[in-house]
Amino acid sequence: MKHVVVTGASGDLGTAVVARALASGAEVLAQFHTRAPALSHDALSTVQLDLTRDEGPAELRKALPWESVDLLVNCIGGARPVPYAELDTAAWRDSMQLNVEVPFAVTRELIAPLAAAAGAVVNLSSVAAFTGGAFGPHYAAGKAAVVGLTRSAARELGEQGIRVNCVAPGPVASAMTDSLPEAVLAGLLATTALRRVVTPEEVADTVFALGAATGVTGQTLVVDGGRFLH
Template identity: 35%
Template sequence: MSMKLAVVTGAARGIGLATAKLFLEEGWQVAMIDRDGPALGAACEGLEGVLPILCDVSRPDQVAAMVEEIMSGPGRIDALVNNAGVADFGPIAETDLARWRRVMETNLDGVFLTSQACLEALKSSNGAIVNIGSISGHRASTLRVAYGTSKAAVMHLTQQQAAELGEFGIRANCVCPGPVRTKLAMAVHTQDIIDAYHDAIPLNRYGSEREIAEVITFLCSDRASYVTGQIVSVDGGFESTGIGLPALRS
């Protein structure tokens, strides 16, 4: 029997790259999908068992070509991790339709298109879908009108997938990261914001990319064979502590 294969979108950096590496450690093949060619090439350097594919998940033609390449090569898809996302933050008044669509076409349309394109392969493998939401889909915050709304929609889309695809043996779950200590976050979060997050999170720290990846790979594995339709927050308890973070409103 050939090795299982996971498709990970947005795999060139951050949570996507951490997830791809963890799948490899666990003996899977990984199709690493990203629209940033140079970053994808750098991310794949030195990794064995990966199939890098340049693809913008918001483009139906590119998504179809990506799945065709996988099926004509490894010939199977056992898990799909819809991780590709755009983090664009700004006030409601400054979010024009073009900006709104840029966020939605990757964060929401991309999840829909990629899941749909992988459907037949996932039926054959009784596979799993894990969509990456966000704590911003659970709780409103300033500057996140497009981003937060897109992630809330992904959470509901996940439950639609679970309800409809269960009869084919396909499981669908959503992982909602809280604040994660990525290079990008550390570059844009002021010390006030970092301190406020630490105060608001019961575990008093940011999460790591690896900690998010551990939950994603678990949900894709046979160990989670009776888990579907779930929204799992991986946030150090942040969701449990109430609404609002004053430092983010200043």
């Protein structure tokens, strides 16, 4: 892969994906909003954009330093844990916008450069899409929608040679996991086969494995240490 775009590149998963791409020898365009990626490399370009703005995805397209994109990784996403009864409409809509609308809009903007390289898209969902999770209905519903978005995009964009897959991490060593109450995290790990959280690097390796799997599209691969076995 020569050219890789990563959204949400300053988060724990985004940072690991960028590092993995650079280690493979790719040139990387890393999008961030408020906090720049903690990486420096001659092959790394960064762009500061708020992708929740209507103009954001188009601005990302204009910032591309190449005509083609081999891999787009939609790492952007997240939510604060909120119980169902305390979740207001604004928080629900914010989660849907960040977790679903932004990956949709970014992928739409990059169809032409992805098609030029017969490239791939990997969306980041979550095992919460299947289990409900501990972060609340706004997060689980948003990440479930990412799985549906992945399947729909794979069907439609396949005729242009674009593959679209999804990685659904379970508890990952990250700021989001650190925000969970200790009792909640302990309960999650008690039902995990490996009895540990996965690392961002393990998720990044899976992202690149899917990105390179030329015969695979429309699939969601769970990376959770064996918590959700299906």
